[in-house]
Amino acid sequence: MKHNKIVSTASMLELRMEEEDWNNVDALMVRRVLFLLLAARRFEETVSDLDRRGLVHGPAHSSIGQEGGSAGCIAMLPRNALITGTHRAHHQAISKALHALADTEFDPSVESGLPEEMQLATTTLLADILGLREGWSGGRGGSMHLRNDDYGIMGTNAIVAGGLPIACGLAWAEKARNTGKVVASFFGDGAVHQGTAYEALNLAALYNLPILFFIENNRYSVSTTIEQSTREHELLTRAMAQGIPSVKIDGMNPIAVSLATQWAYSEIRENRGPVLIQADVYRYFHQSVAYPGSAFGYRTKEEEEEWRRRDPVDFLVKEVTERGMLDERSVERIDNNVRNIVAGAVEFCVEGKGSRAYIRKELWPDTATVDEGITGNLEEFSEVCFSEPEDFPTSELEEKSLIEVIPQVMARRMAEDETIFILGEDVANMSGGTVGATKGLADTYPHRVVNTPISENGFCGLAAGAAIAGMRPVIELMYSDFVLNAADQLFNQTAKMRHIFGGNKPVPVVLRCRVPGAEGYGSQHSMDPSGLFALYPGWRIVAPSNAFDYVGLMNTALRCEDPVLVVEHQALHKHITSVPKKYDYYIPIGKARRVREGHQVTLLATLSMIDLCCDVARQMGIAADIIDLRTLSLRDIDYETIGASLRKTNNIAIVEQTTRGTSIGAHIADEIQRRFFDDLDQPVKRIVGRWASPTVSKVLEQAALAGSEDLKAGLSEMLRDSAQQPAYKEGAAV
Structure with missing residues (x-):
């Protein structure tokens, strides 16, 4: 067998200074x-x-x-x-x-x-x-x-x-x-x-x-x-x-x-x-x-x-x-x-x-300033008018799915701001990446929608460097579990940069992470990253449950001077919502939304669990006050809205689809009990998945993630133990 030597195109040299070099210095x-x-x-x-x-x-x-x-x-x-x-x-x-x-x-x-x-x-x-x-x-x-x-x-x-x-x-x-x-x-x-x-x-x-x-x-x-x-x-x-x-x-x-x-x-x-x-x-x-x-x-x-x-x-x-x-x-x-x-x-x-x-x-620095500058003061929103669905007349609304608005709102912002660029695996291929989240963007902005190698730590670090240099990078991670490949750049670097370097230098990175839900992707492709990112207070975290919220929260993320994690649940991609025809509105970081009025129990949820809470409460005939948190960074949780609801219901549950070990609910429950202990008729309830990560097996996946039966059981237990007796039988009117 003949062996042919392969020669690299890159030169590799050793330079040595000679006498004539000194003469030219x-x-x-x-x-x-x-x-x-x-x-x-x-x-x-x-x-x-x-x-x-x-x-x-x-x-x-x-x-x-x-x-x-x-x-x-x-x-x-x-x-x-x-x-x-x-x-x-x-x-x-x-x-x-x-x-x-x-x-x-x-x-x-x-x-x-x-x-x-x-x-x-x-x-x-x-x-x-x-x-x-x-x-x-x-x-x-x-x-x-x-x-x-x-x-x-x-x-x-x-x-x-x-x-x-x-x-x-x-x-x-x-x-x-x-x-x-x-x-x-x-x-x-x-x-x-x-x-x-x-x-x-x-x-x-x-x-x-x-x-x-x-x-x-x-x-x-x-x-x-x-x-x-x-x-x-x-x-x-x-x-x-x-x-x-x-x-x-x-x-x-x-x-x-x-x-x-x-x-x-x-x-x-x-x-x-x-x-x-x-x-x-x-x-x-x-x-x-x-x-x-x-x-x-x-x-x-x-x-x-x-x-x-x-x-x-x-x-x-x-x-x-x-x-x-x-x-x-x-x-x-x-x-x-x-x-x-x-x-x-x-x-x-x-x-x-x-x-x-x-x-x-x-x-010596004033010790009272120890927490200052972890994130900015959001002064970049001082002239922004925030909006909710009721602020728009019907004539200005149109029905859109979540997956439709994801690339459309990005296109609108990229047209206005040339510092925005998108990078991630396959984002410029297949007419919009693996799920269509960048549809049409590569055609319009071929140099600003950038395919990366499978190199999460590398390109997440690249995004951080570009951000501190004045760009607005948007990272797409194909699955949320891949953040662990980029843990150093996301948590040691991006999350800490602002604070460690004095608190006054922006780090405007947007990270889009996908959660597949109960779709058989297995334990290494199914993570909800919210609980992990919540451990690093330099990150803002938003979790839109519908197309309207996605547009408003993405606009906010792209204006924010702090790194923002945008959690996208794949089960919501085809969910239809009324959205303004012009994608120019904002939803504030730290503002929850009450999606259903009730007096018996407060349910805190995000993403796909919002619809589940509404459906189960309707089926059980429970007057639930259902709150879409929308923001999940722990320093930004809307405790004002939570407290107002809790003073009315005196019972509260945190509803999450994810597994117990990676959930964010324990942190929120602890803070609720510290702030509103006297308003509670019983301990804060956590309705969440099991300890095990979901596996490919359909039945084991369903068992690992929280679903309707878990929610029904949790609500029945709460109402049985509360002063809100009697519990309504399933199917009764609210």
Whole structure:
């Protein structure tokens, strides 16, 4: 059998700096690189010193030794470039902030000192690392979560590889707006083993995104070596597998990194797609303490000394002075200027000296603000007129099914707002995706209805990045269970972004999740996601039970500056409702609707259980006050409407089709009993499915999910135990 070698189309190169390259290096570029390198080193030394003195709360991951990679890279990026990083990112943050503030004529060796805005950037960065009110995020981000949009620092990340899909989203937004901006995403060698990294690399290549992936290869994931992590030690193969050109460079030579970055930037601009750089560097200290790795036994002192002899600061100072690019006085002035702004930052944040030093007490955030900024204040709806069905004359209404209005309302909003785009599996195929939810949209907006690979964590992270860059992505997940594939990006990232970065930066993601109901899809395709998302208060949750509500709630979701989950029950797709001919009305988040008046019992329900409650109450002759909650995010539940009903009926049940373990009812029941205990004649009743997930077997599926018999039994039990005797027999008139 003949074997033919398959060759990748993506180049995989190692770049080495030669003597003639030094002859072509611009003196101003040398000043910039040295400035950013010294800024990173002096800042990191200061943070490590504060950490040793117990003034840094939590980890302070030092990058001392490996700053040459990021300094050399950032110095060659445009000032308006955007970056993301990982948990070890102080050096990237300080370098990027100072670079963003340096105009084309800036000389860091001036005797007059650095500009005041550079002092402010350094001070507020240190304040954030120390958890102080004056920090970039008001102290919430701390060492691992650094963001300042003014400087193009779009978020560092405590989750290994977590920032890579977000960087793809940022690059997507810049490409869609044709701004010409490039995104650089910094991460370590350990991140390449994460599935998220592969998903992000594939998406960047697939969509030709203007992004530079930058691996700081310091050889250790805490204490685990590359050799202990993977059979293939050549990390560039990860980029090659996705068709991304890549280069390896000596990261201890900052000028070599700068030249590699120039090459990468040209590649991105000319070929309009991603590039990867691997900079081989070395961190001198252990994961997050100021002790060398040898103290923990996973490195030798000889190895550490060998790398210290190649220190990027010492190397660069020696090269530029011996070559006459900078004199010693210029180097000294740059270093002194950097030391001064770092010292000024410490002076602002800390009082006292040595072991007597302490954080200035007046700089701590007010503890009363701990819950502020989890979501916005909905001020984006200040000029919106909200509507209900009774607000429209019959002449303005037409009969529509839920599945008809899903793509129609989206089309209307996309026509008005070009920042809206839809992404998900098969959304642009089959004339509207797997169920017709995007019918006609791909024809009208071919570049804004985007098929994705089966890569939920990747494209959900892309959506988050695009959202913080000013786009309004709408994600379609084919089935709600698939949120678990995207759990990091949906719950660790999207849900927490607003709060962790100071509470004032919008994250306008809309996530559409489908619930199939009792249709035989089995336990891995049948989840109602409401209870899971309710655990993460950064998400708003809406659950429309009819076409009218769907239009109003989707309009609201697309205007909201917070992430919104829209739960769609497939059993309702063919349900017909009167809907206004113009889809321009809104239903407020946090406003329930009474769909049936009664005095015996209050029933709280959503989605397909609304019709079931109405039918069963009618059959049993029960005067039930039936309330469609519509909003299910726990901080938004309409307890005013619930309380008014409960004071009338004194009996309440929460009716859910889903299984008991994933239901939201326990949270609502707990809050009702806290708020309205004196109005209850009996404990809050939960009418919900069983513990087991529904299986494909028709009878077991019906047994797992709550249905009419469960509701009848629950209502009979409630009325038997309440003061609302006697119970009406089945079929009696209300």
